[in-house]
Amino acid sequence: MHYPPFSGRRRGVLAATLVGATLAAAGCAGSAPSAGGAKGAHTIVIGVGQEPDSLSPILGYSKDGAAKLFDGLLAHDADLGLVPALARALPEVSADGLTYTYRLRDRLSFSDGRPLTSADVAFTYRTILDPTVPTTVRSDLAALDRVAAPDPGTVVFTLKYPYAPFPQRTTLGIVPEHALGTLTGPALTTAEFNRKPIGSGPYTVDTWRAGEKLVLKANPNYWGGEPAIKQVTFAFILDDNTRATRLAAGDLDAAALPPKLAERFAKDRTRSTLKVDTADYRGVMLPSGNPVTGDLAVRKALDLAVDRGAMVRGILNGDGAPAFGPVAPSSPLYARELEHAVDAPAAERLLDEAGWRKGDGGIRVKDGRAARFTLLYPAGDALRKDLALAYVSDAKRIGIDISVEGLTWDAIEPRMRADALLMGQGAPYDPDFVSYETFHSSLAGQAFNNPGHYRNASVDALLTEGRTTRDPARRAQVYGDLQRALAADPAWTFLTYLKHVYVVDNDWTGVGGQVEPHPHDLVGPWWNIEKWVPRAASATTS
Known part of the structure; x- marks a missing residue:
């Protein structure tokens, strides 16, 4: 029996490309050895790009x-x-x-x-x-x-x-x-407790070395039954290229990778490439307090000028979709009428009418201030870097000059109120989730909740009504109106929805995916790893 999420998400959440055969082919020439097979299929090492702050x-x-x-x-x-x-x-x-x-x-x-x-x-x-x-x-x-x-x-x-x-x-x-x-x-x-917690889940913490790895061991007293995989190691490798290299070398059994880096494993018959649907979007948070990004004409012009289709094709290798708001295109609540093609001439007219005139070097100026700001992104995140550079290029065509900086999150956080940020957000569970904390003014400046201090009374009212009304038809109307309000007064330039791409050794059965949120934690096809079975054991019992 299911208690279905309000989003009405469809079944068949995993679009998987099964690359080649199974573990029997692990010894083929030209393939790295299966890390899981080399160490035993009852252990697994997973390369991830984020480390939790706390458990x-x-x-x-x-x-x-x-x-x-x-x-x-x-x-x-x-x-x-x-x-x-x-x-x-x-x-x-x-x-x-x-x-x-x-x-x-x-x-x-x-x-x-x-x-x-x-x-x-x-x-x-x-x-x-x-x-x-x-x-x-x-x-x-x-x-x-x-x-x-x-x-x-x-x-x-x-x-x-x-x-x-x-x-x-x-x-x-x-x-x-x-x-x-x-x-x-x-x-x-x-x-x-935050680093060595006591829980009731299928695994317990063995060791956590900050900046290196988190090792979990199976909980033999788990109410759902002891897992077949006895040890799970999450290797924290923030740099996407390094993660791909270590996977190719056999140091990892599985890894989260950007689509372009996953391509190198497309012909590797010892591994499978999984492409998982998500509600995870990328966009540029535009701080209200910055005199350039706080200007409504600038924000709306950037929304018109960005070429989302080119980003999906060129950066995501087609593994995603253009984003026009915080509700995913797969949701029945998606306001499809907000989709629009890139229109740089319309963006330029809007800036002209708002008093942003082209000056030296083609950069626009208004009241003596150049249309210039900084866009931050987390260093080591190749996907965000590529999206940031594409965004900068599109903005330049309409006379907006953006400089890009890749920094650590510790360096980014104190600058979010003044500088734009290539952010990720999104959750597939309910339209209230994430959107309230990202756009409601009552949460402005609470860490990564509404970091740009966005304030819009209509958006606040819609977010509040959306979480308080029980009527499904009214909720659908509210979240449609929310998307339209955010399009009229953009807090972000929404760029793309992603498919999350993973490469996993063919050592286990039971590997599958859910529609995923933006991954702040150890999200991935290992959501049900306690139910995975080593393929050799599965073959023996079948």
Whole structure:
């Protein structure tokens, strides 16, 4: 039984290119040895381009599930429907939509052997609601008034107002009160738990070496059964080219790669290339406080001038789609009428009418100020760099001069209020997710929530109504209006939606994908790695 996401996403989420044969071909000349096979198919090394800041769900780690270290009350299946996890069934919902009651499975425990009860569930959510705890997750639970644990096996959530997607918020991992209950407020951000957590998921942390790797080991007492893969290593390799090189050398069994870099493995019969549909978009965040990017005419001109189709073809190798707003083209809520072709002449007319006149070198000037600003991107992210350079080229054609800087995230964060940023966002679960925190003015400047301090009263009102109304038809209208409001007053220049591309050794069965969000955590086709089976073992038992 599924509790379907509001987005109405379609089934068949994985578009996979299966490259060649299976592990039997691993010894063919000209192919790197299978890293999984070389080390044993019960271990896997995965190259990823991001490292978590923390492993605590309270601080936002894998808040939408698939954490591997934690389970929530519910989980997403392959089609993003909701299925029971720590809860034995989907919630019982009151007629007014304000009360959700969950019943827990029997004999649940944490990885340290201590029992997991409703008190731990209540503790997890109450801690996030505590205003002294510095967490970005609290805005996700704005509708939650209180949580009660009337008995060890029952949890009752009471909302302030009806919030249609609330069950999807209960994929959040549950933490043990006995490990964190003595800590308060900011102390939770420095707790040892954040690096060596106690959870209820299929894996536990073995070691975490910052900037190098995170090693997980199978939890033999996992309620869902001990995983066949006994050790999972996430190698943190921020540079895309380095990740591809290490995969080719056999140092990795799997890796996330940009489409162009994945091409080199297209004829490798020991590996499969997986192209996974996403709601993950890239765009240029335009800070409101910058006198150039804060000008509405500049923002609208850039939206007209950018050649999204060329980016999809030339940079993504066709593995994506043009982006015109924060709702993916695959969603039934997508406002297709907002799609438009590149129109540099219209962009130039708009700038002329707004008083931005071409000056020396063809760069526009208004009131003595040149149409010039800086665009930041995270160093080592080859895809964002390519998108940034294409954006700069398109802007130059209409007289806007943009300089590009690739920096670390630590260097980027303090500059976001003044400088543009090539950002990524998006989630497939519900249209409220991500959009509220990205565009609502109440969250302006809260880390990466609305970093450009965008303020639009109409957008605020739509975002608020979208999360408070229960009527599906009205919600559809609201999110259509939201897309139109963001097109009329762009907070971002939306560029492309991506397919996430992975290359995985052919050592396991059960590998598959979900429609994915923007990956802030260890997202990938390993979302269900606890269910993967070594291919040799699978062949033996078949």
